[in-house]
Amino acid sequence: MRTTELLCAFFLLCATGGILAFLAPQRRLPLVLAVVGSLAAAVLLVVSGILLVSAAEFHAALWPLLNLGTLKVGVDHLSAFFLFVTALVYLPVSIFSGAYLEKYLNHYSLRHLSALYHALFASIVLVLMANDVISFLVAWEFMSIASYLLVNYEFERPESSRAGYVMLAMSEGGTIAVAIAFILIAVAAGSLDFATMQSSTLGLSGPLRTAIFLLSFFGFAVKAGLVPLNSWLPLAHPVAPTNVSALLSAVIVNLGIYGIVRVNLDLAPTTGAAHGLFVLVVGSISALIGILYATIQTEMKRLLAHSTIENMGIVTAGIGAAMVFVAMGHQVVGAIALIAALYHLANHSVYKALLFLGTGAVEGGTGTRDLDLLGGINRHMPWTSGFFLVGVLSIAALPPFNGFVSEWLTLQTVLRSAELASTPIKIAFAICGALLALTAGLAVTCFVKVFAMGFLGLPRSTGAEKATEAGLGVRAPLAILAALCILLGLLPTYVIPVIDRAAAPLTHARATGALVPPFFVSNTPQQDQLPPAFLSEFHDLGAMVGRGFVPGRGLVVLHRGEERNPVIFAMSTSYMTAGFVFILGAIFVVFRALTRYRRLTRGPTWDGGLRKLTPAVTYTATGFSNPVRVIFDAVLRPAASEESTEAIAGHFRVAIKREYTEVHIIDRFILQPPINALRTLAMLARRMQVGHVNAYAAYVLIAILVVLIVGVSAF
Template sequence: MTGALWTYLAVFAICAVGTAMAFFVPAKRAAESIAWAGGGAALVAFAAGAQGLAAPESLVSLWSLPTFGPMALGTTHLAALFTCIAALVYFPVSVYTAGYLRRYEDRYSLPAFAAWYYVTLAAVMAVFIARDVVSFFIAWEIVAIATAALVAYEWREKANARAAYVMLAMSEAGTLAALLAMLLVLSREHSLLFVQGVAFGPSGGVRWAVFLLSFFGFGVKAGLMPLNSWLPRAHPVAPGNVSALLSSVVLNLGVYGILLVNLELAPVSSVSFGTVALIVGAISALAGILYATINDDLKTMLAYSSVENIGIAVAAMGAGLVFIALHETALAAIGLAAGLYHLLNHSAYKGLLFLGASTVQAQTGQRSIDRLGGLMRLLPVTSFCFFIGALSISGIPPFNGFASEWLALESLLRSAELAPPWLRVVFSLSGAAIALTAALAITCFVKAFGMTFLGHSRLHPKQPITEAPRSMLFGMYVLVAACALLGLLPTFVLAAIDGALAPVLGGSWVQHTLVPAFFGARLPADQLPPAFLTTFHALGAQLGYGIVPGRGLVVMLRGGSANPVVFAMSSTYLAATLLLFLGAAYLGRRVLARSRRRTAPSWAGGLSSIPPTMTYTGTGFSNPVRVIFNAVFLPARTDERKTIHEHFRDAIRRAREDVFVADRVVARPAIAAATWLAHLLARMHHGRLPAYVAYALAALLIVLAISLSR
């Protein structure tokens, strides 16, 4: 057994100890115990992931159980990267939990929360080290059930129980499809252990079935369109720390499943699969951000935004899968790296935003953006953290969303190197959709931050609103630091992602193609042309080598001799430049514009003061998007007429309901069809005994006929 696996086992042990601790410490300390044990477990898990990334991949056969067959544990670099991502979120969320759970102290059982919390953490880790179908799906199911239990933690609320039920039901359906896909793959090798590189024909029907079942089966968990009706229901009702975990950890599991089947077990052989992933990803991104922009609920908005971000990541990975099928490994590496990088970033900033939104809810008791406002003055630290999260998710440099979104878009722009024209069209359209998504994301988060934290407070609090306890703030600080570092040091993050992709791509392609050795004089012959390097060194590309030794701080794809640089980006240098500019602007303002400044009360249209109800609301801010994309939203409008007095015209109360497009197109018709079928079948249940006996006989006869005919 290798070191990494022992570390994983240590995580399980800490989880077990933590569960016991939660039951035995006094109830007041139960929440604190999660911070210590859960945080510790997360740190150990991060170490396990780092170890797994550094060490060669390993496999340990455990035992062979009579019904389950052989079971094996092992570490792969891909799973190790996902472990790191999960641990990165679990640590701050655990600390956050200490302060956050206090609001439930008298109403719900804290040890129960702790138990499900540790079970989720352990099961997520188990998913990453499971190397056979049985243990993988046992762990997978435990995650599904435990997260459903966490979502339904406030079980006395009807909406929570309902959301958890929808989530569990959809997750089970997806799991069945995914299980079928995995069995289809592994049955070719007659093995229940994971076998890498199972070969299929060029694009047979079975391979299509495997792809579609795995993509949409795991896609349910990942929140991809159109099977994500559970997502905007479960995220807002779950406790705040659980929402963060759902978005930042559980959705990643779905993507891990897709990659496990289609990249590791049976690498895709046809461009069609990657194209499907690309299109679904782009549609998810656009639909997600559209609904996020118009949504008024802070946490539902973030849930839709998760659909968007997973969509971007999956679209980039889809591009990677297309390039794999075309044997363009270098470009495939860029696409896959962009997707994984975006997943990592999404986990960091979405965790941060969910923690921020939950803090707002915990301190004000309100989640509706239209009813919040002016929180900057009341919750300054939370506002700062949410602001950094909003900057990151909007793709504003130098924060992390920029680096990965930029890389994802660049990978889609490589369509020029594709042969089939229809594929170029698909790539261009998807790229356009994702560019539009990025623009809408800014609108969405300007609204979310501006209307929640700036302006006048629309709240009428019963008791004064105070800043959150230190444990909650600490959790957010950690993620703020993660957002900044992941954005400032893209070349170092890409090195880690390269480690994860190296086994499946056969070589460290990401490092080779994306991060040229910019620093120092130790340049291999195939690196950049000397004249080119001289120019860049003269521009100051060596800057920072003394502080952060490495290959360089520039992410760059080199082309042929005609254009030596296809694209290049360095958010590190960008940040330095930005700081210089900001400093200069600040100084300029201090020096030049000081004398002309005049302070005056804000204009209230002639009134003595502005009532908060008169200020701009989130609904008002996002209304242009609502109007422009009316064809997508297709809102159900209801006009309610009411006669107030016969001499006056009827009063009309106009209501509008935006149903999520996935609900409208898939979930509701499916439910209607199932209900119709059930009604049809119910006709058989009329209560006459002889008829039932006849059914049984008929069934028996059919079975006999089938078995005799073989």
């Protein structure tokens, strides 16, 4: 079959990249990496695309292991979807790397980086292709270590080492939990094979199922960066090379989600609502905490890392909702929720990669990533700013960009909880919906800040003042990703049926008919199935006029309901855009007509009559987000110190120094207490070590006495 050859070609390309990393001359390595990496990504894009849209699946047995069954790889529709997203990100990131890595020449050896880059790619693909526990865990471990080494690439910087250490420690903890969970499933199923597990785990008992759920969720949540296991993300992203940061946020965190979906909806489907609710709540809280911390950041990569926590939270909430709906017997709504989650995952990968690469371009042009030091670079970097703006609008979930579509779907699906019977579940859904809505609002604040403070206004540093536009090698991948953001936003009716193929086997229901019914397309068998009440709902809007020439299932995304209420929600980014364009065009035309005989004059910014405006008077990113800091003071709990120096007698303040430090709420409440307790214990133990022989003799004596007393009393 052709897929086999293509997959072989992919792995061969990865291997070639790895070998060339040690053979090619250093200064050629960026080019080699870009060419080989993007070729591999292109091959993967083709093969995963084929597997995603065709009915066939790919399965291959590799070699057998003693007593442990056979190592197997395979690509079902879910894997194909994740592979496709991975390839979609890897392609532009590889192109970007070619230009980006130049800066490391003469500083660090590029050989290891190149080799690891390809190794990581291959291991990610292997994780997604693994069809048995052993190959999954091995690939997973390879992926973890490769990503750790890449994050720690600038190993001379102390913060890199620390970030890498935290990342590796948390990742290994997660791997152990995942391994135990898989072993529990395997024991219950009597096989290490995924295929066998799928068919035999339905009868898992309650406590065992919960243990599997908690262990696997813990392990995968580490990778997905969900609260409270998110500490590594904001540490790792800023220190990693920018192309690796993009991969971390746009590809590797997805694997955590893949794990959660694979275990809980495929290998060992849940039977009650509890697990799904747990996932939903964790996801919603992650979303809020993620965006809260993102809003108060000024370092762009750290901000984006916190925002990754937020987006993974939204995806996880969608999956949690899907688990609940499926477990409660609402298969179609469950499928919609899963589609929303996967759609958001794909969107997040695209725009987050765009924003990370954009950040790399900004850093390359100005030398800084600190929003407080940027400003006004839209004049010097028009292309980068334009592409970045697309990413900002997408992540802020503003229509008609892709983030809007999937967040809208997620929120609307959460609202569908009204159809559930249980009141406590409804209340939980309502609270999570509120958290997600608050998250969406804060996301707008956060990313308005990023663009307004970073790209508009007056430059606040010489770097920003002398910014230079990025080269073609950087702008091209940005353009690709920006185009994807727009396409994924404008054409959801084409995307949803494809994702449905990946989701349907897990939820045992197809949602295409409920989400994007082909009601404009006449003469199709489905047309007759649409109820007349539903069609009449759109009749007044002139839907029948579009019959026959409107492509893409009418370009309308909606939630279909019962006969009584045929259309619950409906939305179309395409028509919205057409409307926008029309209105803006009309305004432009009218404006031009009215001002035909007027002269347009441009003046400087009104400065209140001051002699001049200085960059010091422009709002900073910190200043912009300070109201959020004040409102959420109870959560953020900044430790503030003010130190003021006076020239004379407490009156003439000549210097005021203010410092804020925020310890992440999770670190403060969940990680710090045990660490502190351990420290205290260690300090107590240290007291015993006084350095006198007499004291040690006394310890021995006391120990012997204790043993004796215990021994005597035992008998």
